Amino acid sequence: MDNLALNVKQVISLKSGVTRLTLTDFRNYAFLRVNPHLGPIVITGENGSGKTNILEALSFLTPGRGLRSAKLSDIKRFTPAVIDNGYTPINAGWAVSATISKNGEDFEIGTAVEKSIREKEEEPRSFDRRIVKINEQKGCSQSELGQYISAIWLTPQMDRLFRGGSQPRRSFLDRLVYAFDNEHAKRTSNFEHLYKQWYQLIKSTSGRADKNWLESLEEGMSATGVAIAAARREQIARLNRFIESTPDDVFPDVQLELDGTIEQMLDTLPAIEVEDYYRHKLASERNNILYNDSVDGVNRSDFKVYYKKKRMPAELCSTGEQKSLLVSIILAQTKCQILYQGFAPILLLDEVAAHLDDSKREALLAKIKELDLQAFITSTNSELFSAFNNYAQFWEVKNNTVICK
Ligand SMILES: Nc1ncnc2c1ncn2[C@@H]1O[C@H](COP(=O)(O)OP(=O)(O)OP(=O)(O)O)[C@@H](O)[C@H]1O
Ligand SMILES: [Mg+2]
Numbered sequence: 001m002d003n004l005a006l007n008v009k010q011v012i013s014l015k016s017g018v019t020r021l022t023l024t025d026f027r028n029y030a031f032l033r034v035n036p037h038l039g040p041i042v043i044t045g046e047n048g049s050g051k052t053n054i055l056e057a058l059s060f061l062t063p064g065r066g067l068r069s070a071k072l073s074d075i076k077r078f079t080p081a082v083i084d085n086g087y088t089p090i091n092a093g094w095a096v097s098a099t100i101s102k103n104g105e106d107f108e109i110g111t112a113v114e115k116s117i118r119e120k121e122e123e124p125r126s127f128d129r130r131i132v133k134i135n136e137q138k139g140c141s142q143s144e145l146g147q148y149i150s151a152i153w154l155t156p157q158m159d160r161l162f163r164g165g166s167q168p169r170r171s172f173l174d175r176l177v178y179a180f181d182n183e184h185a186k187r188t189s190n191f192e193h194l195y196k197q198w199y200q201l202i203k204s205t206s207g208r209a210d211k212n213w214l215e216s217l218e219e220g221m222s223a224t225g226v227a228i229a230a231a232r233r234e235q236i237a238r239l240n241r242f243i244e245s246t247p248d249d250v251f252p253d254v255q256l257e258l259d260g261t262i263e264q265m266l267d268t269l270p271a272i273e274v275e276d277y278y279r280h281k282l283a284s285e286r287n288n289i290l291y292n293d294s295v296d297g298v299n300r301s302d303f304k305v306y307y308k309k310k311r312m313p314a315e316l317c318s319t320g321e322q323k324s325l326l327v328s329i330i331l332a333q334t335k336c337q338i339l340y341q342g343f344a345p346i347l348l349l350d351e352v353a354a355h356l357d358d359s360k361r362e363a364l365l366a367k368i369k370e371l372d373l374q375a376f377i378t379s380t381n382s383e384l385f386s387a388f389n390n391y392a393q394f395w396e397v398k399n400n401t402v403i404c405k
Contacts, residue, residue: 014103014104015038015039015101015103015344015372015374016038016100016101016102016103016149016343016344016346016374017036017038017100017101017149017344017346017373017374018036018058018061018098018099018100018101018149018346018374019035019036019037019038019099019100019101019106020033020034020035020098020099021033021034021035021036021054021057021058021096021097021098022095022096022097022098023054023057023094023095023096024093024094024095024096024097025076025077025093025094025095026053026057026075026076026077026094026095026096027050027053027056027057027075027077027094028050028053028077028400029050029053029057029077029400029401030077030400032054032400032401032402034054034395034402034404036374036376036393037374037393038101038374039372039373039374039375039391039392039393040365040368040369040373040374040375040376040377040388040391040392040393041374041375041376041377041392041393041394041395042377042378042379042382042385042388042392042393042394042395043055043376043377043378043379043395043396043397043402044378044379044380044381044382044394044395044396044397045380045396045397045398046380046398047380049397049398050397050400051350051378051397052067052068052155052350052378054376054378054397054402055067055153055155055348055350055376055378056068056070056075057096058096058098058151058346058348058376059151059153059348060096060111060130061096061098061100061109061111061145061149061151062145062146062149062150062151062175062178063142063143063145063146063178063185064142064171064175064178064185067153067155067348067350068155068157069171072113072128072129072130073113073128075094075113076093076094076113077094093112093113093114093115094112094113095110095111095112095113096110096111096112097109097110097111097133098110098149100148100149102148102149102343103342103343107134107135107148108133108134108135108136109132109133109134109145109148109149110132110133110134111130111131111132111133112130112131112133113128113129113130113131114128114129114130114131115127115128115129116128116129130142132144132145134148141186142185142186143178143182143183143184143185143186144182146178146179146182146185147182149345149346150178150179150337150341150343150345150346151345151346151347151348152175152176152179152330152333152334152345152346152347152348153347153348153349153350154326154327154330154347154348154349154350154352155348155350155351156350156351156354158172158326159319159322159323159354159355161322161326162305162313162314162315162317162322162325163315166300166301166302166303169302169303170301170302170303172303173232173235173236173258173303174188174228174232176235176239176329176333177231177232177234177235179333179337179341179345180234180235180238180336180337180340180341181231181234181235184228184231187224187227187228187231188228190220190224191221191224191225191228191298191299192299194217194220194221194224195221195299197217198214198217198218198221198282199289199294201213201214201217202214202286202289202290203289203290206290207286207287207290214283214286215283218279218282218283219279221278221279221282221297222275222276222278222279222282223275225262225278225297225298225299226262226266226271226274226275226278228298229260229262229263229266229274229298229301230266230271232258232260232263232298232301233258233263233266236256236257236258236303238336238340239256239329239332239333239336240255240256242332242335242336243255243256243328243332246332246335248328248331248332250359250360250363251324251325251327251328251331251360251363251364252307252308252309252310252321252324252325252328253308253309253328254305254306254307254308254314254325254328254329254332255305255306255308256303256304256305256306256329257303257304257305257306258301258302258303258304259301259302259303259304260297260298260300260301260302261296261297261301262274262278262297262298262301263298263301265277278297281295281296281297282295282297305325305329307321307325319355320355320356320357320360322355323354323355323356324356324360327352327356327360327364330347331367333345334347334371334373335371338371344371344372344373344374345373346373346374346375346376347368347373347374347375347376347377348375348376349375349376349377349378350378351378351379351380352364352377352379353379353381353384361384362387365385365387365388366387369388369391377392382394
């Protein structure tokens with residue numbers, strides 16, 4: 001065991017994670033209750049049996065739209081409709097609830113979707129809203145969840161993370177920030193909301209919107225945007241420092257960078273000046289919104305990853321190398337969270353064995369064991385996880401239920 005693992009063990013003597021998970025009308029599950037242990041859980045089953053859906057449900061115990069970035073209305077359980085031969089939701093809602101054990105203390109968390117009405121609009125419209133309950137207290141904000149649980153996920157869609165557009169990379173980075181700064185989730189969703197309002201206001205009035213209204217939105221966007229940029233920079237610096245001081249023996253060392261105008265300005269200017277610049281820039285680009293679709297800012301920043309030893313940008317690395325780079329990032333993040341936050345995140349590893357060679361897969365399993373993590377790992381082949389025999393729980397998903405082996 002390396003020094004860091006020893007440090008981690010000293011910092012955290014008790015484990016954290018989910019000890020009960022209940023799903024109601026969630027995707028293919030009408031009702032499911034499982035009691036995971038605070039260690040690795042290997043979830044196997046045929047294609048389409050419901051493995052990823054369990055991981056997605058767990059991801060809803062943290063802020064945001066879950067590991068599929070799904071629309072809330074797509075999650076409620078659909079059943080074949082008798083009447084119109086289509087697929088019709090059996091009811092409006094779905095729910096996920098869980099008991100969380102955090103360093104020996106238990107907490108109850110629940111999240112569900114609820115229909116709400118937007119009454120301020122000319123024609124009141126109903127919309128789906130995610131609500132959160134913590135320890136029987138209703139109406140909690142999603143960002144409060146971060147005090148009790150945090151999750152890091154790797155999904156097959158992320159195999160293309162370094163090659164496509166910047167939005168998924170930004171979301172990935174922002175989730176790494178949430179764990180250290182619970183307010184970050186609120187900030188990013190506030191910024192998105194303000195930006196949408198601003199954009200629609202300019203478009204709908206063909207540039208003749210009320211000046212005071214535009215200015216107040218621009219003020220909110222520049223203040224929130226600079227806070228987002230600062231938090232991203234801090235997280236990248238933290239991870240780079242950590243990786244530098246504790247190089248991994250198997251997974252490649254990464255160099256993380258941010259490519260964003262606002263983030264880069266913070267290198268040399270105080271936040272207040274960057275905020276002024278951002279506010280003026282937004283105001284000066286109002287007209288551009290009429291002809292283009294977006295304005296440069298924190299909504300366009302990119303998260304750049306390099307394979308350090310090879311000095312190779314991640315997008316030019318092989319598929320297996322890209323997967324290993326992602327594993328490096330999530331392992332560094334996990335260790336940082338344990339050391340600095342005092343509790344471990346849960347890992348949601350969907351088909352993680354794909355693209356990893358045998359030695360990398362075995363190394364990843366060894367690291368999960370060494371760090372004593374709760375990790376939910378899906379696969380269609382349980383034999384790949386024989387190193388976890390007598391250590392992990394093995395679940396098989398079949399007929400919309402889970403059989404613990
Ligand atoms: N809203 C929904 N209502 C009912 N079923 C759904 C809903 N959304 C998805 N499903 C179904 O849930 C099933 C399980 O999906 P899931 O992605 O969890 O499978 P999986 O076991 O991970 O499969 P694979 O091995 O192919 O990744 C799929 O057949 C899918 O069509
Ligand atoms: Mg799947």
